[in-house]
Amino acid sequence: MISTFRSSGDLIADRRYDYASAAFEERDFEAAADLARQVLELAPGFAAAHAMLGRAAAELGLREEAVGALRKALEIEPDDALGVRLDLAKLGALSLDEAITDGYVRALFDDYAPKFDRHLTQNLAYRGPELIADALRRASLKQRGNDRFGLTLDLGCGTGLMAQALEGVCASIEGVDLSPRMLEKAEQTKLYAALHEGELVGFLRTRQGSEADLVVAADVFVYMSGLDAAFSEAHRVLKPGGLFAFTVQAHEVEGFVLGDDARYAHSEAYLRNLADAAGFAVVVLEKVSTREDRGKPVPGFLAVMQR
Numbered sequence: 001m002i003s004t005f006r007s008s009g010d011l012i013a014d015r016r017y018d019y020a021s022a023a024f025e026e027r028d029f030e031a032a033a034d035l036a037r038q039v040l041e042l043a044p045g046f047a048a049a050h051a052m053l054g055r056a057a058a059e060l061g062l063r064e065e066a067v068g069a070l071r072k073a074l075e076i077e078p079d080d081a082l083g084v085r086l087d088l089a090k091l092g093a094l095s096l097d098e099a100i101t102d103g104y105v106r107a108l109f110d111d112y113a114p115k116f117d118r119h120l121t122q123n124l125a126y127r128g129p130e131l132i133a134d135a136l137r138r139a140s141l142k143q144r145g146n147d148r149f150g151l152t153l154d155l156g157c158g159t160g161l162m163a164q165a166l167e168g169v170c171a172s173i174e175g176v177d178l179s180p181r182m183l184e185k186a187e188q189t190k191l192y193a194a195l196h197e198g199e200l201v202g203f204l205r206t207r208q209g210s211e212a213d214l215v216v217a218a219d220v221f222v223y224m225s226g227l228d229a230a231f232s233e234a235h236r237v238l239k240p241g242g243l244f245a246f247t248v249q250a251h252e253v254e255g256f257v258l259g260d261d262a263r264y265a266h267s268e269a270y271l272r273n274l275a276d277a278a279g280f281a282v283v284v285l286e287k288v289s290t291r292e293d294r295g296k297p298v299p300g301f302l303a304v305m306q307r
Contacts, residue, residue, distance in 0.1 A: 079103030156220025204233035
């Protein structure tokens, strides 16, 4: 749940919302729901309180009230910075492929930016960029005879960890991310020729065909359900022989699923089918874990594909 807080405009309502949040964190869902209802009596247009009521009601098994409150929050803030679409999807009131929006991801990572690198590397043992860089060395030497690249596009670049892992092997790197605060961190690395704020498929559609040697996406497809457009556009912007490297969380059956961790997981068959449809040759597709969750490795796939 995103911690970003917006005032209701009423100091008493804000104080009661703080109490509701504390009760929710302590798993006293009855108190959280009651306090959220009190907040809404004072500030009926306060989206965060509707979201709090919906989440507490869901925990209490009050599905009808939960769905109604969550939908009201979404009506007030349709960009869904509060992430209530995820809650609606878990309640079966919204399809899984509609659960995560650009607005939610932007708010999530704007909130996360100040502690992102430290939390990933120290708390989650994140190593996605290093795994991708190693796989690219192996694949490029085998397929292209060298491990150097020209223009590289870093999708969902975040704070620039991928550029750091590829430092010295790319003539030029451009990054794109939804979060302006993450882009501020990426700018500080001084490794990017250009940084762009926006959604990655839309960004790729603005690029010229056959202009890039490499497209990378480290731990970004976990916030996307269907990857058809991303594969298609990555293929279009790559030069013949160019490489497309990425990580995903693993799903062992078919297609994709939305996990309890609020991330999408994709199956090997799904990735291979998309590769075939887009015109990619699969060079590397192996099981990896790029991070831990509660001390346990999260299953994933690492892929390198060639146009």
